[in-house]
Amino acid sequence: MKKLVATFLAISLLAGASMAQRKGNEELFEALYIKNKMKGALDWQLHHPKHKLYDWTNGAFYAGVSAAYQTLENENIYKAIYAMGEANRWSPGPRLQHADDYAICQSYIDMYQVAGEKRMIQPLIDSLDKFMITPYKIEGIHKCTWWWCDALFMAPPVLVKLGVTLDDDQYLKLNDKLFRECYDLLYDKEEHLYARDIRYKWDEPEVEVIKEANGQKIFWSRGNGWVMGGLVKVLQELPEDWPTRAFYVQNYKEMAERIIALQQEDGLWRASLLDPNSYPGGEASGSGFYTYALAWGINNGLLDKDKYLPVVEKAWVGLNSLIQPDGRVGWVQPIGADPRKNFSAESWEVYGTGAFLLAGSEIIKLEE
Known part of the structure; x- marks a missing residue:
């Protein structure tokens, strides 16, 4: 009986926190507001390009652009993604086995699913054919193919x-192998966070231990945000009966x-997850990816709504405080x-916009 009462009280407190979060911020959760904010951020970023279009930074940005297209259903967004693909000749970056150079291909596949033009994915297929038969050179901190959490x-x-698009499970099997190698190398099973690479692992005998000012382990917010965003995108596509799906869910x-547990009072996350006082400003890209990933979990039934919704709403309010007037x-x-x-209010990067667009694309679904 006492346990039931305690559970009821906990749920009531969370519901109260959610209502308190919305009070005075109702507009931020209205569909029209969300769409306008997404459009404003997208328009600004498209008019302020940065980096080579195949770069990993733009891979993250255009993942957000694709999500914005699905949310806003604006033909001009489709044209922007198409123009990017044409400029890149629908090719990955030049480094055959470097994960960063494949990030942009997420948007190529999205375009292929809409337009059905095989040329949009053929260069990717050709690169992966070479990738799979080329041995990876292990040296230094490069302990496996995907040796950094991003x-x-x-x-x-x-x-x-x-793999799902082509109904070819060789790509899913390759992902299982390489993902698990990175997990085994970098995932801290006590903290449930990923080290950026082995230079930040405390149990790696070959490297000198690097600590935060408060003596804690270094866990980078954006790096772990990348991981959570990646997990969401894998789970969105992975068949329910795929043998290793439970691993990704866990x-x-x-x-x-x-x-x-690491969210700060303003709803955002700090650049260093375990030493927030050393990096006092709320950081947009990590916070954006967490907001996206957590909202997706609620929308798809993987996370308890009563527990996680107040966190997500608080995060969305915090993210909107980072949007500048332009x-x-x-x-x-x-x-x-x-x-x-x-970093400061003046600091911007294309992946920050991508994270915000991804977050908005899930926030808008919370009331559906």
């Missing part, structure tokens, strides 16, 4: 999406449970390999 957003969604749920997504940490990069 890779789990870049390539796994491409392999799984292509990894996703463990990370979700840990991430919500539509630009501010407070985005610059490119780097760890949290130690300063």
Whole structure:
């Protein structure tokens, strides 16, 4: 009886937190508002291009653009993705086995599913044919093909999406192998977070231990955001009866449970997850990917709505506080390999916009 009362009280408190979060912020959760904010951020970013179009940064951005197209159903967005693909000749980046150079191909497959033009995915197929027969050179910190956690957003969604699209499970099997290698190398089973690479692992004898100022392990917010975004994109595509699906679900749920405990009072996450005081500004790209991943979990029944909805709503309010008057997504940490990069309201990057667009594409579904 006492346990039932305690459970009821906990649910009531969470429901109250959700209602309190919405009070005064109702507009932020209206479909028209969300669409307008997504359109404003997208328009600003398309008018301020950055990096080579096949770059991993644009891979993340155009993943958001594809989500915006599905949400806004605007023909001009379709044309923007098509123009990007044409400019890239629908090809991955030049590095055969580097996950970053495949991230942009997520959008190629999305376009192929709409337009049905095989040329949109043929260069990807050709590259992966070579990839699968080319031995990977293991050296230094490169302990496996995907030796840094960000890779789990870049390539796994491409392999799984292509495999399902072509009904060819060789790509799904390749993803299982390479994803598991990265998991075994970098996933901290106590913290339920990923080290960026082995330089940030405490149990790696070959490297010197790097700690945060407060003595905690270094877990980079954006890096773990990439992973959660990648897990969502894998689970979106992976067949329900795929033999290893339970592994991805468990990894996703463990990370979700840990991430919500690290959310800060403003609804955002700090650049270093375990040392928020050293990086006081809420960081847009990591926070955007968490908002996207958690909202998707609610929308698809993997996460308990009573528990996670207040977190997601608080995060969405926080994310909107980072949008500048011209539509630009501010407070985005610059490119780097760890949290130690300063950023401000003036800091922007294309992947920050991509994360915001992905988040909006799931937030808008919460009331459906």
